[in-house]
Each structure stands twice: as C-alpha cells, then as structure tokens.
Amino acid sequence: MANNFKSTEENYLLSYPYFLNYFQNLESINLExxxxxxxxxxxxxxxxxxxLNLKNTEKVLFILNEVKKGKLIxxxxxxxxxxxxxxxxVGTSKLLHFINPKQYAIWDSRVFRFLNNVEPHKYRLEKPRAYIEYLKLIEELKNEKAFTAFFELMKQKVGYDITEYRALELAFFKGTPFQNK
Incomplete structure (x- = not known):
C-alpha cells in the first residue's frame, strides 16, 4: 500500500502540517x-x-485540553x-487528530470500509465504540515487526514527518475500497 501512495496527488496534504501546528503552538485550547x-x-x-452545539463549552474544552495533554478519552x-x-x-476524530496526532487517528468511511469490508452505513461508522476499537487496533499494529519499514516508507512518500497513527490511517484511507459483488 505504501508504495502506491503519491503525495503530489494529495492536495489536502498541504494543509495538514499547518493544522497540526495550530494546536501544537497553543498552550491550551479556548473557545476561539x-x-x-x-x-x-x-x-x-x-x-x-x-x-456547533456550544451548550457544554466548559466540558468540551476540558476534554479537548485533556486530549492535548495526552489523555485518552x-x-x-x-x-x-x-x-x-x-x-x-468523523469530524470529531479529525479534530482530535489535529490536537494530538500521536494518540488519535482520523476515522472516516473509507477507513471503516477498508478495515471492515462492509459499507460504512452511518449507524456503523458513528459508534464511539468503533472508534475506540480502531485506536486499539492502531496501537497493536504499531508493535508488528514489519511496522518500522512501513512507517519509514510512508514518511518518505508523504514528504514530511508524520506520526505512526497518521501513517496507518493514510494506508487504510488509500487502501483498496470494498467491492460489493
């Protein structure tokens, strides 16, 4: 999978390091x-x-700042x-990843489809338990023998430093889509 990845064909990769830097450069996250x-x-x-439901702003900011500090939610x-x-x-997972890319991966329909080989209907994709299990899977895969070579190749293909979580998520995202025949 990593060999088929071409960063020059991925326009959204341009914004990625800027999004990460935005949160990395903050001491803490406020409403703004x-x-x-x-x-x-x-x-x-x-x-x-x-x-954008801001009824629980204090609670939400507390959770996001805990994520920034390295806490798993x-x-x-x-x-x-x-x-x-x-x-x-999906949107929540992307925000979590931008805040803490070392412990949170992006979760979307393509990743779900690749990992589960079924259509990512909303009732499947939007279950918090499924996302938690996905993060556990990534932790397990990071410990596989072949992971280091894969990770180095993915960083080379992207053209800038990425986390282990991002490398795996990109591979899942770019993986062969489910074909329902």
Missing amino acids: NLVIGISFTYSWMPTILKA DEQQLTTLKTTFNNSL
Whole structure:
C-alpha cells in the first residue's frame, strides 16, 4: 500500500502540517481556538459544519485540553464531543487528530470500509465504540515487526514527518475500497 501512495496527488496534504501546528503552538485550547479548529477541520469534510452545539463549552474544552495533554478519552467523552460537532464522529476524530496526532487517528468511511469490508452505513461508522476499537487496533499494529519499514516508507512518500497513527490511517484511507459483488 505504501508504495502506491503519491503525495503530489494529495492536495489536502498541504494543509495538514499547518493544522497540526495550530494546536501544537497553543498552550491550551479556548473557545476561539475550538471554533477556528473545528472550522478548518470541516474544510477536510464533504459536508459543512451545520451544528456547533456550544451548550457544554466548559466540558468540551476540558476534554479537548485533556486530549492535548495526552489523555485518552472514553466513550462518554467521545459522545460529548460528537454531539458538539455536527453529531459527527468523523469530524470529531479529525479534530482530535489535529490536537494530538500521536494518540488519535482520523476515522472516516473509507477507513471503516477498508478495515471492515462492509459499507460504512452511518449507524456503523458513528459508534464511539468503533472508534475506540480502531485506536486499539492502531496501537497493536504499531508493535508488528514489519511496522518500522512501513512507517519509514510512508514518511518518505508523504514528504514530511508524520506520526505512526497518521501513517496507518493514510494506508487504510488509500487502501483498496470494498467491492460489493
């Protein structure tokens, strides 16, 4: 898979390091950072941000700052974030990744399809438990013997430094799509 990846054909890769740097350069995340961050996150989505529910702002900011500090969140916290951001686990996962790319991977329909070999209907894709299991899978794959060679090749193909989570997610994203025959 890594050999078939061509970074010059991936326009969205240009914005990626800037999105990461935005959150990396913040000491902590405040409401303004949250609104800016979720807005640029949705520039990577096929849909617009229609619902930004700021009823639980303090709780949401607490969770996001914990993510920034390296804490893994649970299903309930993930559900709180999802409810805040367009009720979308996909959008939430992208924001989490931009905040902490070493512990959170991007989750979307193409990744789901590649890993599960079934259509990513919303009721499957949007389950917080599925995302938590995906993160556990990535942790397991990082420990495989062949991972180091794969990771080095992916970094070379992308053309700049990426995390292990990003390397695996990109491979899943670019993997052969499910063919329902």
